Every structure is written in structure tokens, then in C-alpha cells.
Amino acid sequence: MTQTLEAAPQTQAATDSACFARFRNVQKSYDGVELVVKDFNLDVRQGEFVTLLGPSGSGKTTCLMMMAGFETPTHGEILLKDEPINGLPPHKRGIGMVFQNYALFPHMTVAENLAFPLEVRHLSKAEIKQKVQRALSMVRLEEFGDRRPAQLSGGQQQRVALARALVFEPELVLMDEPLGALDKNLREEMQYEIKRIHAELGVTMIYVTHDQTEALTMSDRIAVFNDGVVQQLASPDTLYEQPENAFVAYFIGENNRLRGEVTELSGERCKVRLDSGETVFAKPVAVAEAGARTTLSLRPERVSLVREGSHDFENRFPAKVQEVIYLGDHLRTRLAVCGNDEFIIKTPNADGHTVLRPGETVEIGWSSADCRALDA
Amino acid sequence: MSESPTAPLKTADGVSLKTSLRRAVRRSKLKALLLVSPLLAFLLIAFLMPLFDMLWRSVDNPEVSTALPQTSQALADWDGASLPDEPVFAALAADLEAGAEARNLGLVSSRLNYEKSGMRSAIMGTARRVDTLEAPYKTALIDINDDWGELATWRVIKRESSPYTLSYYLAAVDRQYSPDGEIVAVPDYMQVYVTLFWRTFWMSAVIMVMTLVLGYPVAFLLANLPLRHSNLLMILVLLPFWTSLLVRTTTWIAILQSQGVLNDMMVALGIIADEARWQMIHNKLGTIVAMTHILLPFMILPLYSVMKTIPPSYMHAARSLGGKPFLCFRRVYFPLTIPGIAAGGILVFILSIGYYITPALVGGQSGRFITNYIAYHMQTSLNWGLAAAIASILLFVVVVCYLVFNRLIGVDKVKLG
Numbered sequence: 001m002t003q004t005l006e007a008a009p010q011t012q013a014a015t016d017s018a019c020f021a022r023f024r025n026v027q028k029s030y031d032g033v034e035l036v037v038k039d040f041n042l043d044v045r046q047g048e049f050v051t052l053l054g055p056s057g058s059g060k061t062t063c064l065m066m067m068a069g070f071e072t073p074t075h076g077e078i079l080l081k082d083e084p085i086n087g088l089p090p091h092k093r094g095i096g097m098v099f100q101n102y103a104l105f106p107h108m109t110v111a112e113n114l115a116f117p118l119e120v121r122h123l124s125k126a127e128i129k130q131k132v133q134r135a136l137s138m139v140r141l142e143e144f145g146d147r148r149p150a151q152l153s154g155g156q157q158q159r160v161a162l163a164r165a166l167v168f169e170p171e172l173v174l175m176d177e178p179l180g181a182l183d184k185n186l187r188e189e190m191q192y193e194i195k196r197i198h199a200e201l202g203v204t205m206i207y208v209t210h211d212q213t214e215a216l217t218m219s220d221r222i223a224v225f226n227d228g229v230v231q232q233l234a235s236p237d238t239l240y241e242q243p244e245n246a247f248v249a250y251f252i253g254e255n256n257r258l259r260g261e262v263t264e265l266s267g268e269r270c271k272v273r274l275d276s277g278e279t280v281f282a283k284p285v286a287v288a289e290a291g292a293r294t295t296l297s298l299r300p301e302r303v304s305l306v307r308e309g310s311h312d313f314e315n316r317f318p319a320k321v322q323e324v325i326y327l328g329d330h331l332r333t334r335l336a337v338c339g340n341d342e343f344i345i346k347t348p349n350a351d352g353h354t355v356l357r358p359g360e361t362v363e364i365g366w367s368s369a370d371c372r373a374l375d376a
Numbered sequence: 377m378s379e380s381p382t383a384p385l386k387t388a389d390g391v392s393l394k395t396s397l398r399r400a401v402r403r404s405k406l407k408a409l410l411l412v413s414p415l416l417a418f419l420l421i422a423f424l425m426p427l428f429d430m431l432w433r434s435v436d437n438p439e440v441s442t443a444l445p446q447t448s449q450a451l452a453d454w455d456g457a458s459l460p461d462e463p464v465f466a467a468l469a470a471d472l473e474a475g476a477e478a479r480n481l482g483l484v485s486s487r488l489n490y491e492k493s494g495m496r497s498a499i500m501g502t503a504r505r506v507d508t509l510e511a512p513y514k515t516a517l518i519d520i521n522d523d524w525g526e527l528a529t530w531r532v533i534k535r536e537s538s539p540y541t542l543s544y545y546l547a548a549v550d551r552q553y554s555p556d557g558e559i560v561a562v563p564d565y566m567q568v569y570v571t572l573f574w575r576t577f578w579m580s581a582v583i584m585v586m587t588l589v590l591g592y593p594v595a596f597l598l599a600n601l602p603l604r605h606s607n608l609l610m611i612l613v614l615l616p617f618w619t620s621l622l623v624r625t626t627t628w629i630a631i632l633q634s635q636g637v638l639n640d641m642m643v644a645l646g647i648i649a650d651e652a653r654w655q656m657i658h659n660k661l662g663t664i665v666a667m668t669h670i671l672l673p674f675m676i677l678p679l680y681s682v683m684k685t686i687p688p689s690y691m692h693a694a695r696s697l698g699g700k701p702f703l704c705f706r707r708v709y710f711p712l713t714i715p716g717i718a719a720g721g722i723l724v725f726i727l728s729i730g731y732y733i734t735p736a737l738v739g740g741q742s743g744r745f746i747t748n749y750i751a752y753h754m755q756t757s758l759n760w761g762l763a764a765a766i767a768s769i770l771l772f773v774v775v776v777c778y779l780v781f782n783r784l785i786g787v788d789k790v791k792l793g
Contacts, residue, residue, distance in 0.1 A: 068692070068696055069695075069696075070692055070695075089695075089701075090692070090695040090696050091695050091696070091697075091698050091699055091700055091701075091704075093696075094698065095696060096696070096697075097692070097693065097696040099689045099692065099693055100689070101687065101689060103687070103689035103690050103692065103693035104693075105690060105693075105694070105708055105712075106712070107711045107712060116694070116697055116699070116707070117697035117698050117699075120697065120698045120699045120700070120703060121698055164693075164697065165696075165697075168697065168698060174696075
């Protein structure tokens with residue numbers, strides 16, 4: 001498995017001095033037997049929005065909790081503005097945090113919730129009032145100061161939680177799956193809301209989610225976690241278009257997988273013999289030599305139906321239509337290709353598109369550049 | 377919409393929706409009732425009926441009106457200003473004669489003796505010689521016993537000839553009727569119950585506070601430790617809960633008595649002299665220690681059930697917002713546990729004021745509760761009316777506590793685990 005710990009090329013411009021928060025060789029074990037986080041390295045620049053993305057149990061929340069101070073790293077260092085903060089208790093770190101279930105204090109009103117971080121900092125009453133009001137208007141809840149959290153909808157509670165994490169003007173805000181409990185529409189709305197606030201305040205944010213769409217829409221950079229290891233750290237478009245290993249390709253976006261063995265390897269192109277016998281031309285990404293096992297990754301939208309006189313693809317195969325799902329703006333078709341009957345293609349619902357029917361056989365094709373040969 | 381929104385909804389066949397809903401659920405209601413009916417019947421016979429019987433006894437006053445019916449009637453028009461006239465004495469003589477024959481003057485004589493000492497001998501003595509009585513009865517009766525010549529005697533009889541009385545309740549709060557019929561405190565040396573009530577209440581309050589102080593950290597651990605450890609701890613909490621009350625109480629006697637484990641240890645360690653062993657049992661201390669131990673689970677379990685519902689993220693949030701650990705506890709965690717504190721507190725307090733066995737065994741003379749006197753009047757003095765009155769006052773206090781609690785916190789918060 002490839003461990004991609006350095007930042008992707010286009011983000012490497014950052015100099016060390018601009019680095020705001022940093023994990024350095026961090027390891028964490030709860031039981032002394034298994035490592036939940038294995039050698040985690042991350043540099044977050046001032047004002048950046050970094051997402052830790054991964055399936056549950058991959059160690060991403062543990063990393064966030066170590067940054068917040070609720071968990072101690074078993075090994076390694078966590079730095080905030082170049083100061084190691086390993087031994088610093090959470091209340092002295094000055095990091096804002098938004099929790100998955102909001103964690104609004106149910107016995108306090110919204111305004112009291114927002115005033116809490118200011119009161120513990122001994123601000124004057126007038127100042128508190130003014131800051132609370134400003135925070136409420138930032139999340140557009142000016143009228144709700146006197147309500148209890150229980151009297152608010154999920155989305156409103158989420159906005160209050162956000163305002164509370166920001167009201168004491170922390171330079172770093174951590175978010176632990178903050179939108180997990182919201183329904184789809186509200187979640188999208190809140191994604192834009194958080195992005196807007198991030199842009200407005202210029203605050204640095206570390207965001208944890210298992211929802212790849214959320215990560216792709218919001219982040220400057222995404223660290224994809226699996227099994228306690230960062231699989232790839234890159235900007236959303238790099239991550240989607242140039243996944244560096246099979247896990248990232250599988251986890252980000254939809255992806256067709258074909259397994260086989262590399263038979264020829266030459267620079268930008270390699271030849272792969274699939275387990276079902278066909279030969280495919282692909283772009284070598286994570287294959288070392290001829291003879292290695294590989295998983296080919298192919299995005300559904302990069303596969304086309306081959307029509308008479310159309311562009312000639314390097315890879316052309318007959319496919320049997322298994323199922324057609326109508327999704328309004330596009331059609332999702334499941335095909336049986338090269339022994340894989342979970343092969344998905346997406347065709348835009350454009351004027352004059354070919355109508356496919358289950359059972360019929362068509363020819364599909366893709367270019368070798370879109371077909372990435374990754375680790376097995 | 378042609379129908380106005382206020383018109384009652386109807387189903388397709390024109391029956392009102394409410395009626396047809398009632399019909400639809402009637403069957404399941406009947407079934408439910410049938411299922412609980414054995415328990416209801418049991419409760420009615422074994423609990424509710426005796427309860428109301430006891431409550432009734434605290435005001436019931438049949439003795440005078442049934443044993444001395446003619447006298448009661450004759451006294452009805454008496455103004456109480458001076459000794460009654462001849463007809464009343466004649467009625468008394470007739471009642472006593474009938475009573476002596478039927479041998480049923482015992483109850484009325486002891487009943488009147490509660491109110492005015494000497495009444496038993498007056499009634500029983502007169503009844504023995506009732507055959508010799510001749511008109512005029514007034515002088516004849518006064519000759520037999522001087523009490524018949526006292527205004528107070530007749531006032532007592534008139535007062536107690538009513539079928540209901542408050543005198544048990546007055547006795548339960550160390551009050552009585554003066555000879556003039558006014559409510560006055562009983563003499564100092566006879567005052568028992570008010571002191572006992574207060575002792576019961578303040579000692580119960582102390583026990584409640586002790587269980588809270590000891591139980592709060594345990595409940596916190598129970599709710600926050602990893603499952604493996606918290607299960608073990610839960611068993612440790614529940615084990616004494618499942619052990620016989622008598623075993624636990626007598627164990628405390630073995631530990632705390634002057635030749636007991638604790639004193640022996642302290643003597644052996646040289647902390648106290650052998651002659652100066654501490655008296656830790658058969659007094660208030662003994663009652664408080666033993667009852668705190670016995671009632672501890674009733675505090676821990678409601679606290680635990682509330683704490684379990686407080687996610688750790690509240691404290692995390694408070695800490696990340698900049699609160700020091702104790703401040704976070706005080707401002708965030710503690711207020712959220714108040715329902716548990718109130719539930720455990722009310723449970724321990726109510727159980728405590730009604731506790732009987734433990735104070736009886738380890739309380740000695742000074743650590744007894746009011747309940748021990750209820751038992752005394754039920755079993756020894758046989759003054760059931762007074763026992764019922766004391767018990768009713770206790771019941772009243774419990775109901776008031778419950779209502780206040782329900783109003784402030786909500787009784788649904790009382791959960792054992």
C-alpha cells in the first residue's frame with residue numbers, strides 16, 4: 001500500500017513558516033496492541049480548510065481529538081504555531097470545536113451557550129452581549145437568542161454550534177462530522193454556509209467527515225484516511241482525477257474496477273491482461289514492473305458508447321446491458337464487461353442519446369489515459 | 377373543502393370519527409384491562425382497602441356514640457355551661473346498665489380515658505354498682521364517683537359522642553383538648569411525637585445528603601467507565617441491594633458495637649483507649665450510618681440513569697470553549713444531573729422517613745423514627761387510632777414531597793438504571 005504523506009505538488013508551495021497546525025509522526029494506540037493512527041503527518045496552513053476523510057474507524061476522529069486535546073498521542077508531536085501542545089489541556093488551546101451532535105448545553109439558552117466561552121474568558125458584560133449578537137447574526141439567527149437548543153431545528157442547532165465555536169475568535173476550528181445528523185438538503189445548505197463563514201473570517205479549519213461529496217465541495221485539501229494511514233493528501237480535483245491507489249479511487253467518487261496483471265510497462269502506457277483474458281491499455285500509476293498485479297480504475301463518466309464513425313478508443317469491448325436506471329439528468333447503466341457485471345457507465349440525458357435496453361449488446365470504449373493502473 | 381374545519385369528521389358510513397375510533401380501540405382496551413385485572417384485584421384487597429381502613433381509623437370515633445347512645449342523644453342539646461340536668465344523668469345510668477349487662481363498656485372507657493384520665497375507673501366503677509342506682513340519678517352518680525360532678529367530664533363525653541374525632545391527630549402532634557374544649561399543647565413531659573417527627577425528617581435529610589455525597593462519584597464512574605469496568609462496579613452496587621435488609625443491618629451492629637470490629641481495630645491500633653470505646657450504635661449515628669449504606673443504591677441508580685444520558689461531548693465542548701475542568705463541571709455537567717439528584721433525593725427521603733426495621737434495630741432510644749412509634753401503638757398499646765393518625769401524617773408528607781417533585785422535576789425522571 002502506498003503511503004502518500006507529502007502534499008501534492010501544487011500545494012507544496014507553502015513554506016514552513018506559514019504552517020499553522022502540524023502533526024508530526026503522530027501515532028495513537030488505545031490498548032497498546034493496535035495502532036489506531038499510524039505515523040500521521042499533516043501540515044495545515046493558516047486559513048486553510050483541510051478535511052480528514054475516511055470510513056469509520058480509520059482514525060480520522062482520533063486525530064481531531066488529539067488536536068483538540070481530548071486524546072494524547074502515544075508517539076509524535078502536535079504543534080500549533082510551531083509550539084508543541086502535547087501536554088496542554090484542552091481549555092488552554094483556544095481551539096474552537098463543533099461536535100457531531102452539536103453538544104449545545106441543553107439547560108442554557110442559545111445566547112447563554114454563546115456567552116459561555118466569553119464568560120470563562122472574563123469579558124465584560126457589554127462586550128459579551130455585543131459579540132454574542134454578532135455571532136448570532138453571522139449565522140442568521142438574530143431572533144433566536146432566548147430559545148433553548150431543544151426548541152430549534154437540527155439545522156438551526158448546527159448553526160448555533162458553529163457560532164459558539166467561533167464566537168471567541170479562535171484561529172483554528174475543528175469540526176467532527178458536523179453535518180452527519182442533517183438531512184440531505186439541509187446538509188448542502190450548511191456546507192455553503194460553512195464555506196461562506198470560512199471565507200469571511202479566514203479562520204483555519206480542520207474538518208472530519210466520511211462523506212466524500214462533502215469533502216470534495218468544501219475543502220482546500222483532503223487527507224484520505226484508511227486503516228490509520230493517510231492514503232493520499234491532495235486537493236479535491238487531484239484526488240478525484242488522479243487517485244494514487246485503489247482505496248482512494250474506490251472511496252472518492254464512483255469507480256469501475258478491473259483486475260489483472262501488467263504484461264508490458266513503458267512510460268506513459270502499460271498493457272494489462274485482465275483475469276477474464278482481455279487486454280487493456282492503461283496509464284501506470286502505482287505499478288512497479290511488468291508481471292505485477294494491478295487494479296484498473298475507470299470513472300463511469302469517462303466511458304463512452306462506441307457509435308459508427310465516432311472517435312476511435314484504444315480500449316473497445318462489447319458490453320451486455322444489465323440494467324438502466326433513469327436519474328433525470330443522466331442515465332446510469334449497469335453493464336457486463338470483461339467479466340465484471342457491476343460495470344457502470346453514465347450517459348447524459350442529452351438530445352438524441354442512444355437508448356439502451358437491458359439484454360442488448362453494445363460496444364463501449366475508453367482511452368488509456370483515463371484508465372489508471374493502481375495497486376492490486 | 378366544503379366542510380368547515382370545526383365540523384366533526386365522519387367516516388365513510390356517516391358515523392362520527394371519534395365514535396368509530398372508540399369502537400376500534402375498545403377491544404384492545406378491554407384486553408389490556410383483563411391482563412392487569414389480577415394485579416388490580418390483589419392491590420385492591422391487599423393494599424388499598426387496608427390503607428383506607430387505616431385512614432378511616434384515624435378519625436373514626438364510634439365508641440361513645442354506640443356504647444352510650446342515650447347519653448349522647450341527651451347531651452346533644454346541652455350548652456356545656458353548667459352541669460347537665462337530671463335527664464342526662466338518667467340516660468347515663470340507663471346506658472351503663474345496658475352496657476354492664478352486655479359487657480361492652482371496655483372500649484368506651486379506654487377511649488374516654490385517652491381524653492381524660494380517670495374516666496376508665498369512673499365508668500367501670502359506676503357500671504359495677506349500677507344496680508344500686510335510684511333516682512335522682514344526678515346525686516346518686518356523683519356519690520359513686522366525683523368525676524360525674526365535674527363539668528369537664530361531660531364536655532369530654534359530649535365532644536366524643538360525635539362519630540368523628542380529631543383527637544388522634546391532635547395527640548399525634550402533641551396537642552389535646554383542654555377541659556374547656558380548646559386545643560392546647562400537652563404537658564412538656566408527655567411531648568413525644570413532634571420531636572420524633574422532626575428527628576425523622578432531619579435524620580432522613582442527613583441520610584439523603586450522605587447518600588448523595590457518597591453516591592454521586594460512584595454514579596459518575598458507572599456512567600463513564602468503559603463497559604467492562606462499569607459492569608463490575610454495577611454488580612458491586614447491586615450486590616448489597618440484593619442482600620437481605622436484616623443481614624445488612626445486623627452486620628452494622630457487628631461492626632459498630634462497642635465490642636465490635638471497628639472499636640476492636642481502633643483499640644488494637646492504639647487510636648482509642650480500651651475503656652473509652654466509642655458508642656457508635658444504638659444511637660443516631662448508628663441509624664444514619666446503617667441507613668445511608670442501605671439506601672445508597674436508591675441514590676446511585678437514578679443518578680446513573682440520568683448521567684448515562686449526558687454525552688461526553690458536553691464536557692468536551694465546555695473544555696474546548698475554554699472552561700477549566702471544575703468550572704465545566706459546575707456550569708455544564710452538574711446542572712444536567714439535577715433531575716437525577718432530585719429523583720435520588722426524593723426516593724431516599726421518602727424511603728427513609730418510612731423506614732422501620734433498621735432504626736428499630738440500630739437506633740437505640742435516641743435514633744428511633746416515628747415509624748417505630750406507629751408500630752408501638754399498633755402492637756403494644758393497641759391505640760390504633762393514634763397509629764393511624766401518625767401514619768396518615770407521614771403519608772401526607774410523602775404525598776406532598778411527591779407532588780412538589782413532580783411539579784419541579786417530573787416523576788418520569790425516577791428510573792432505576
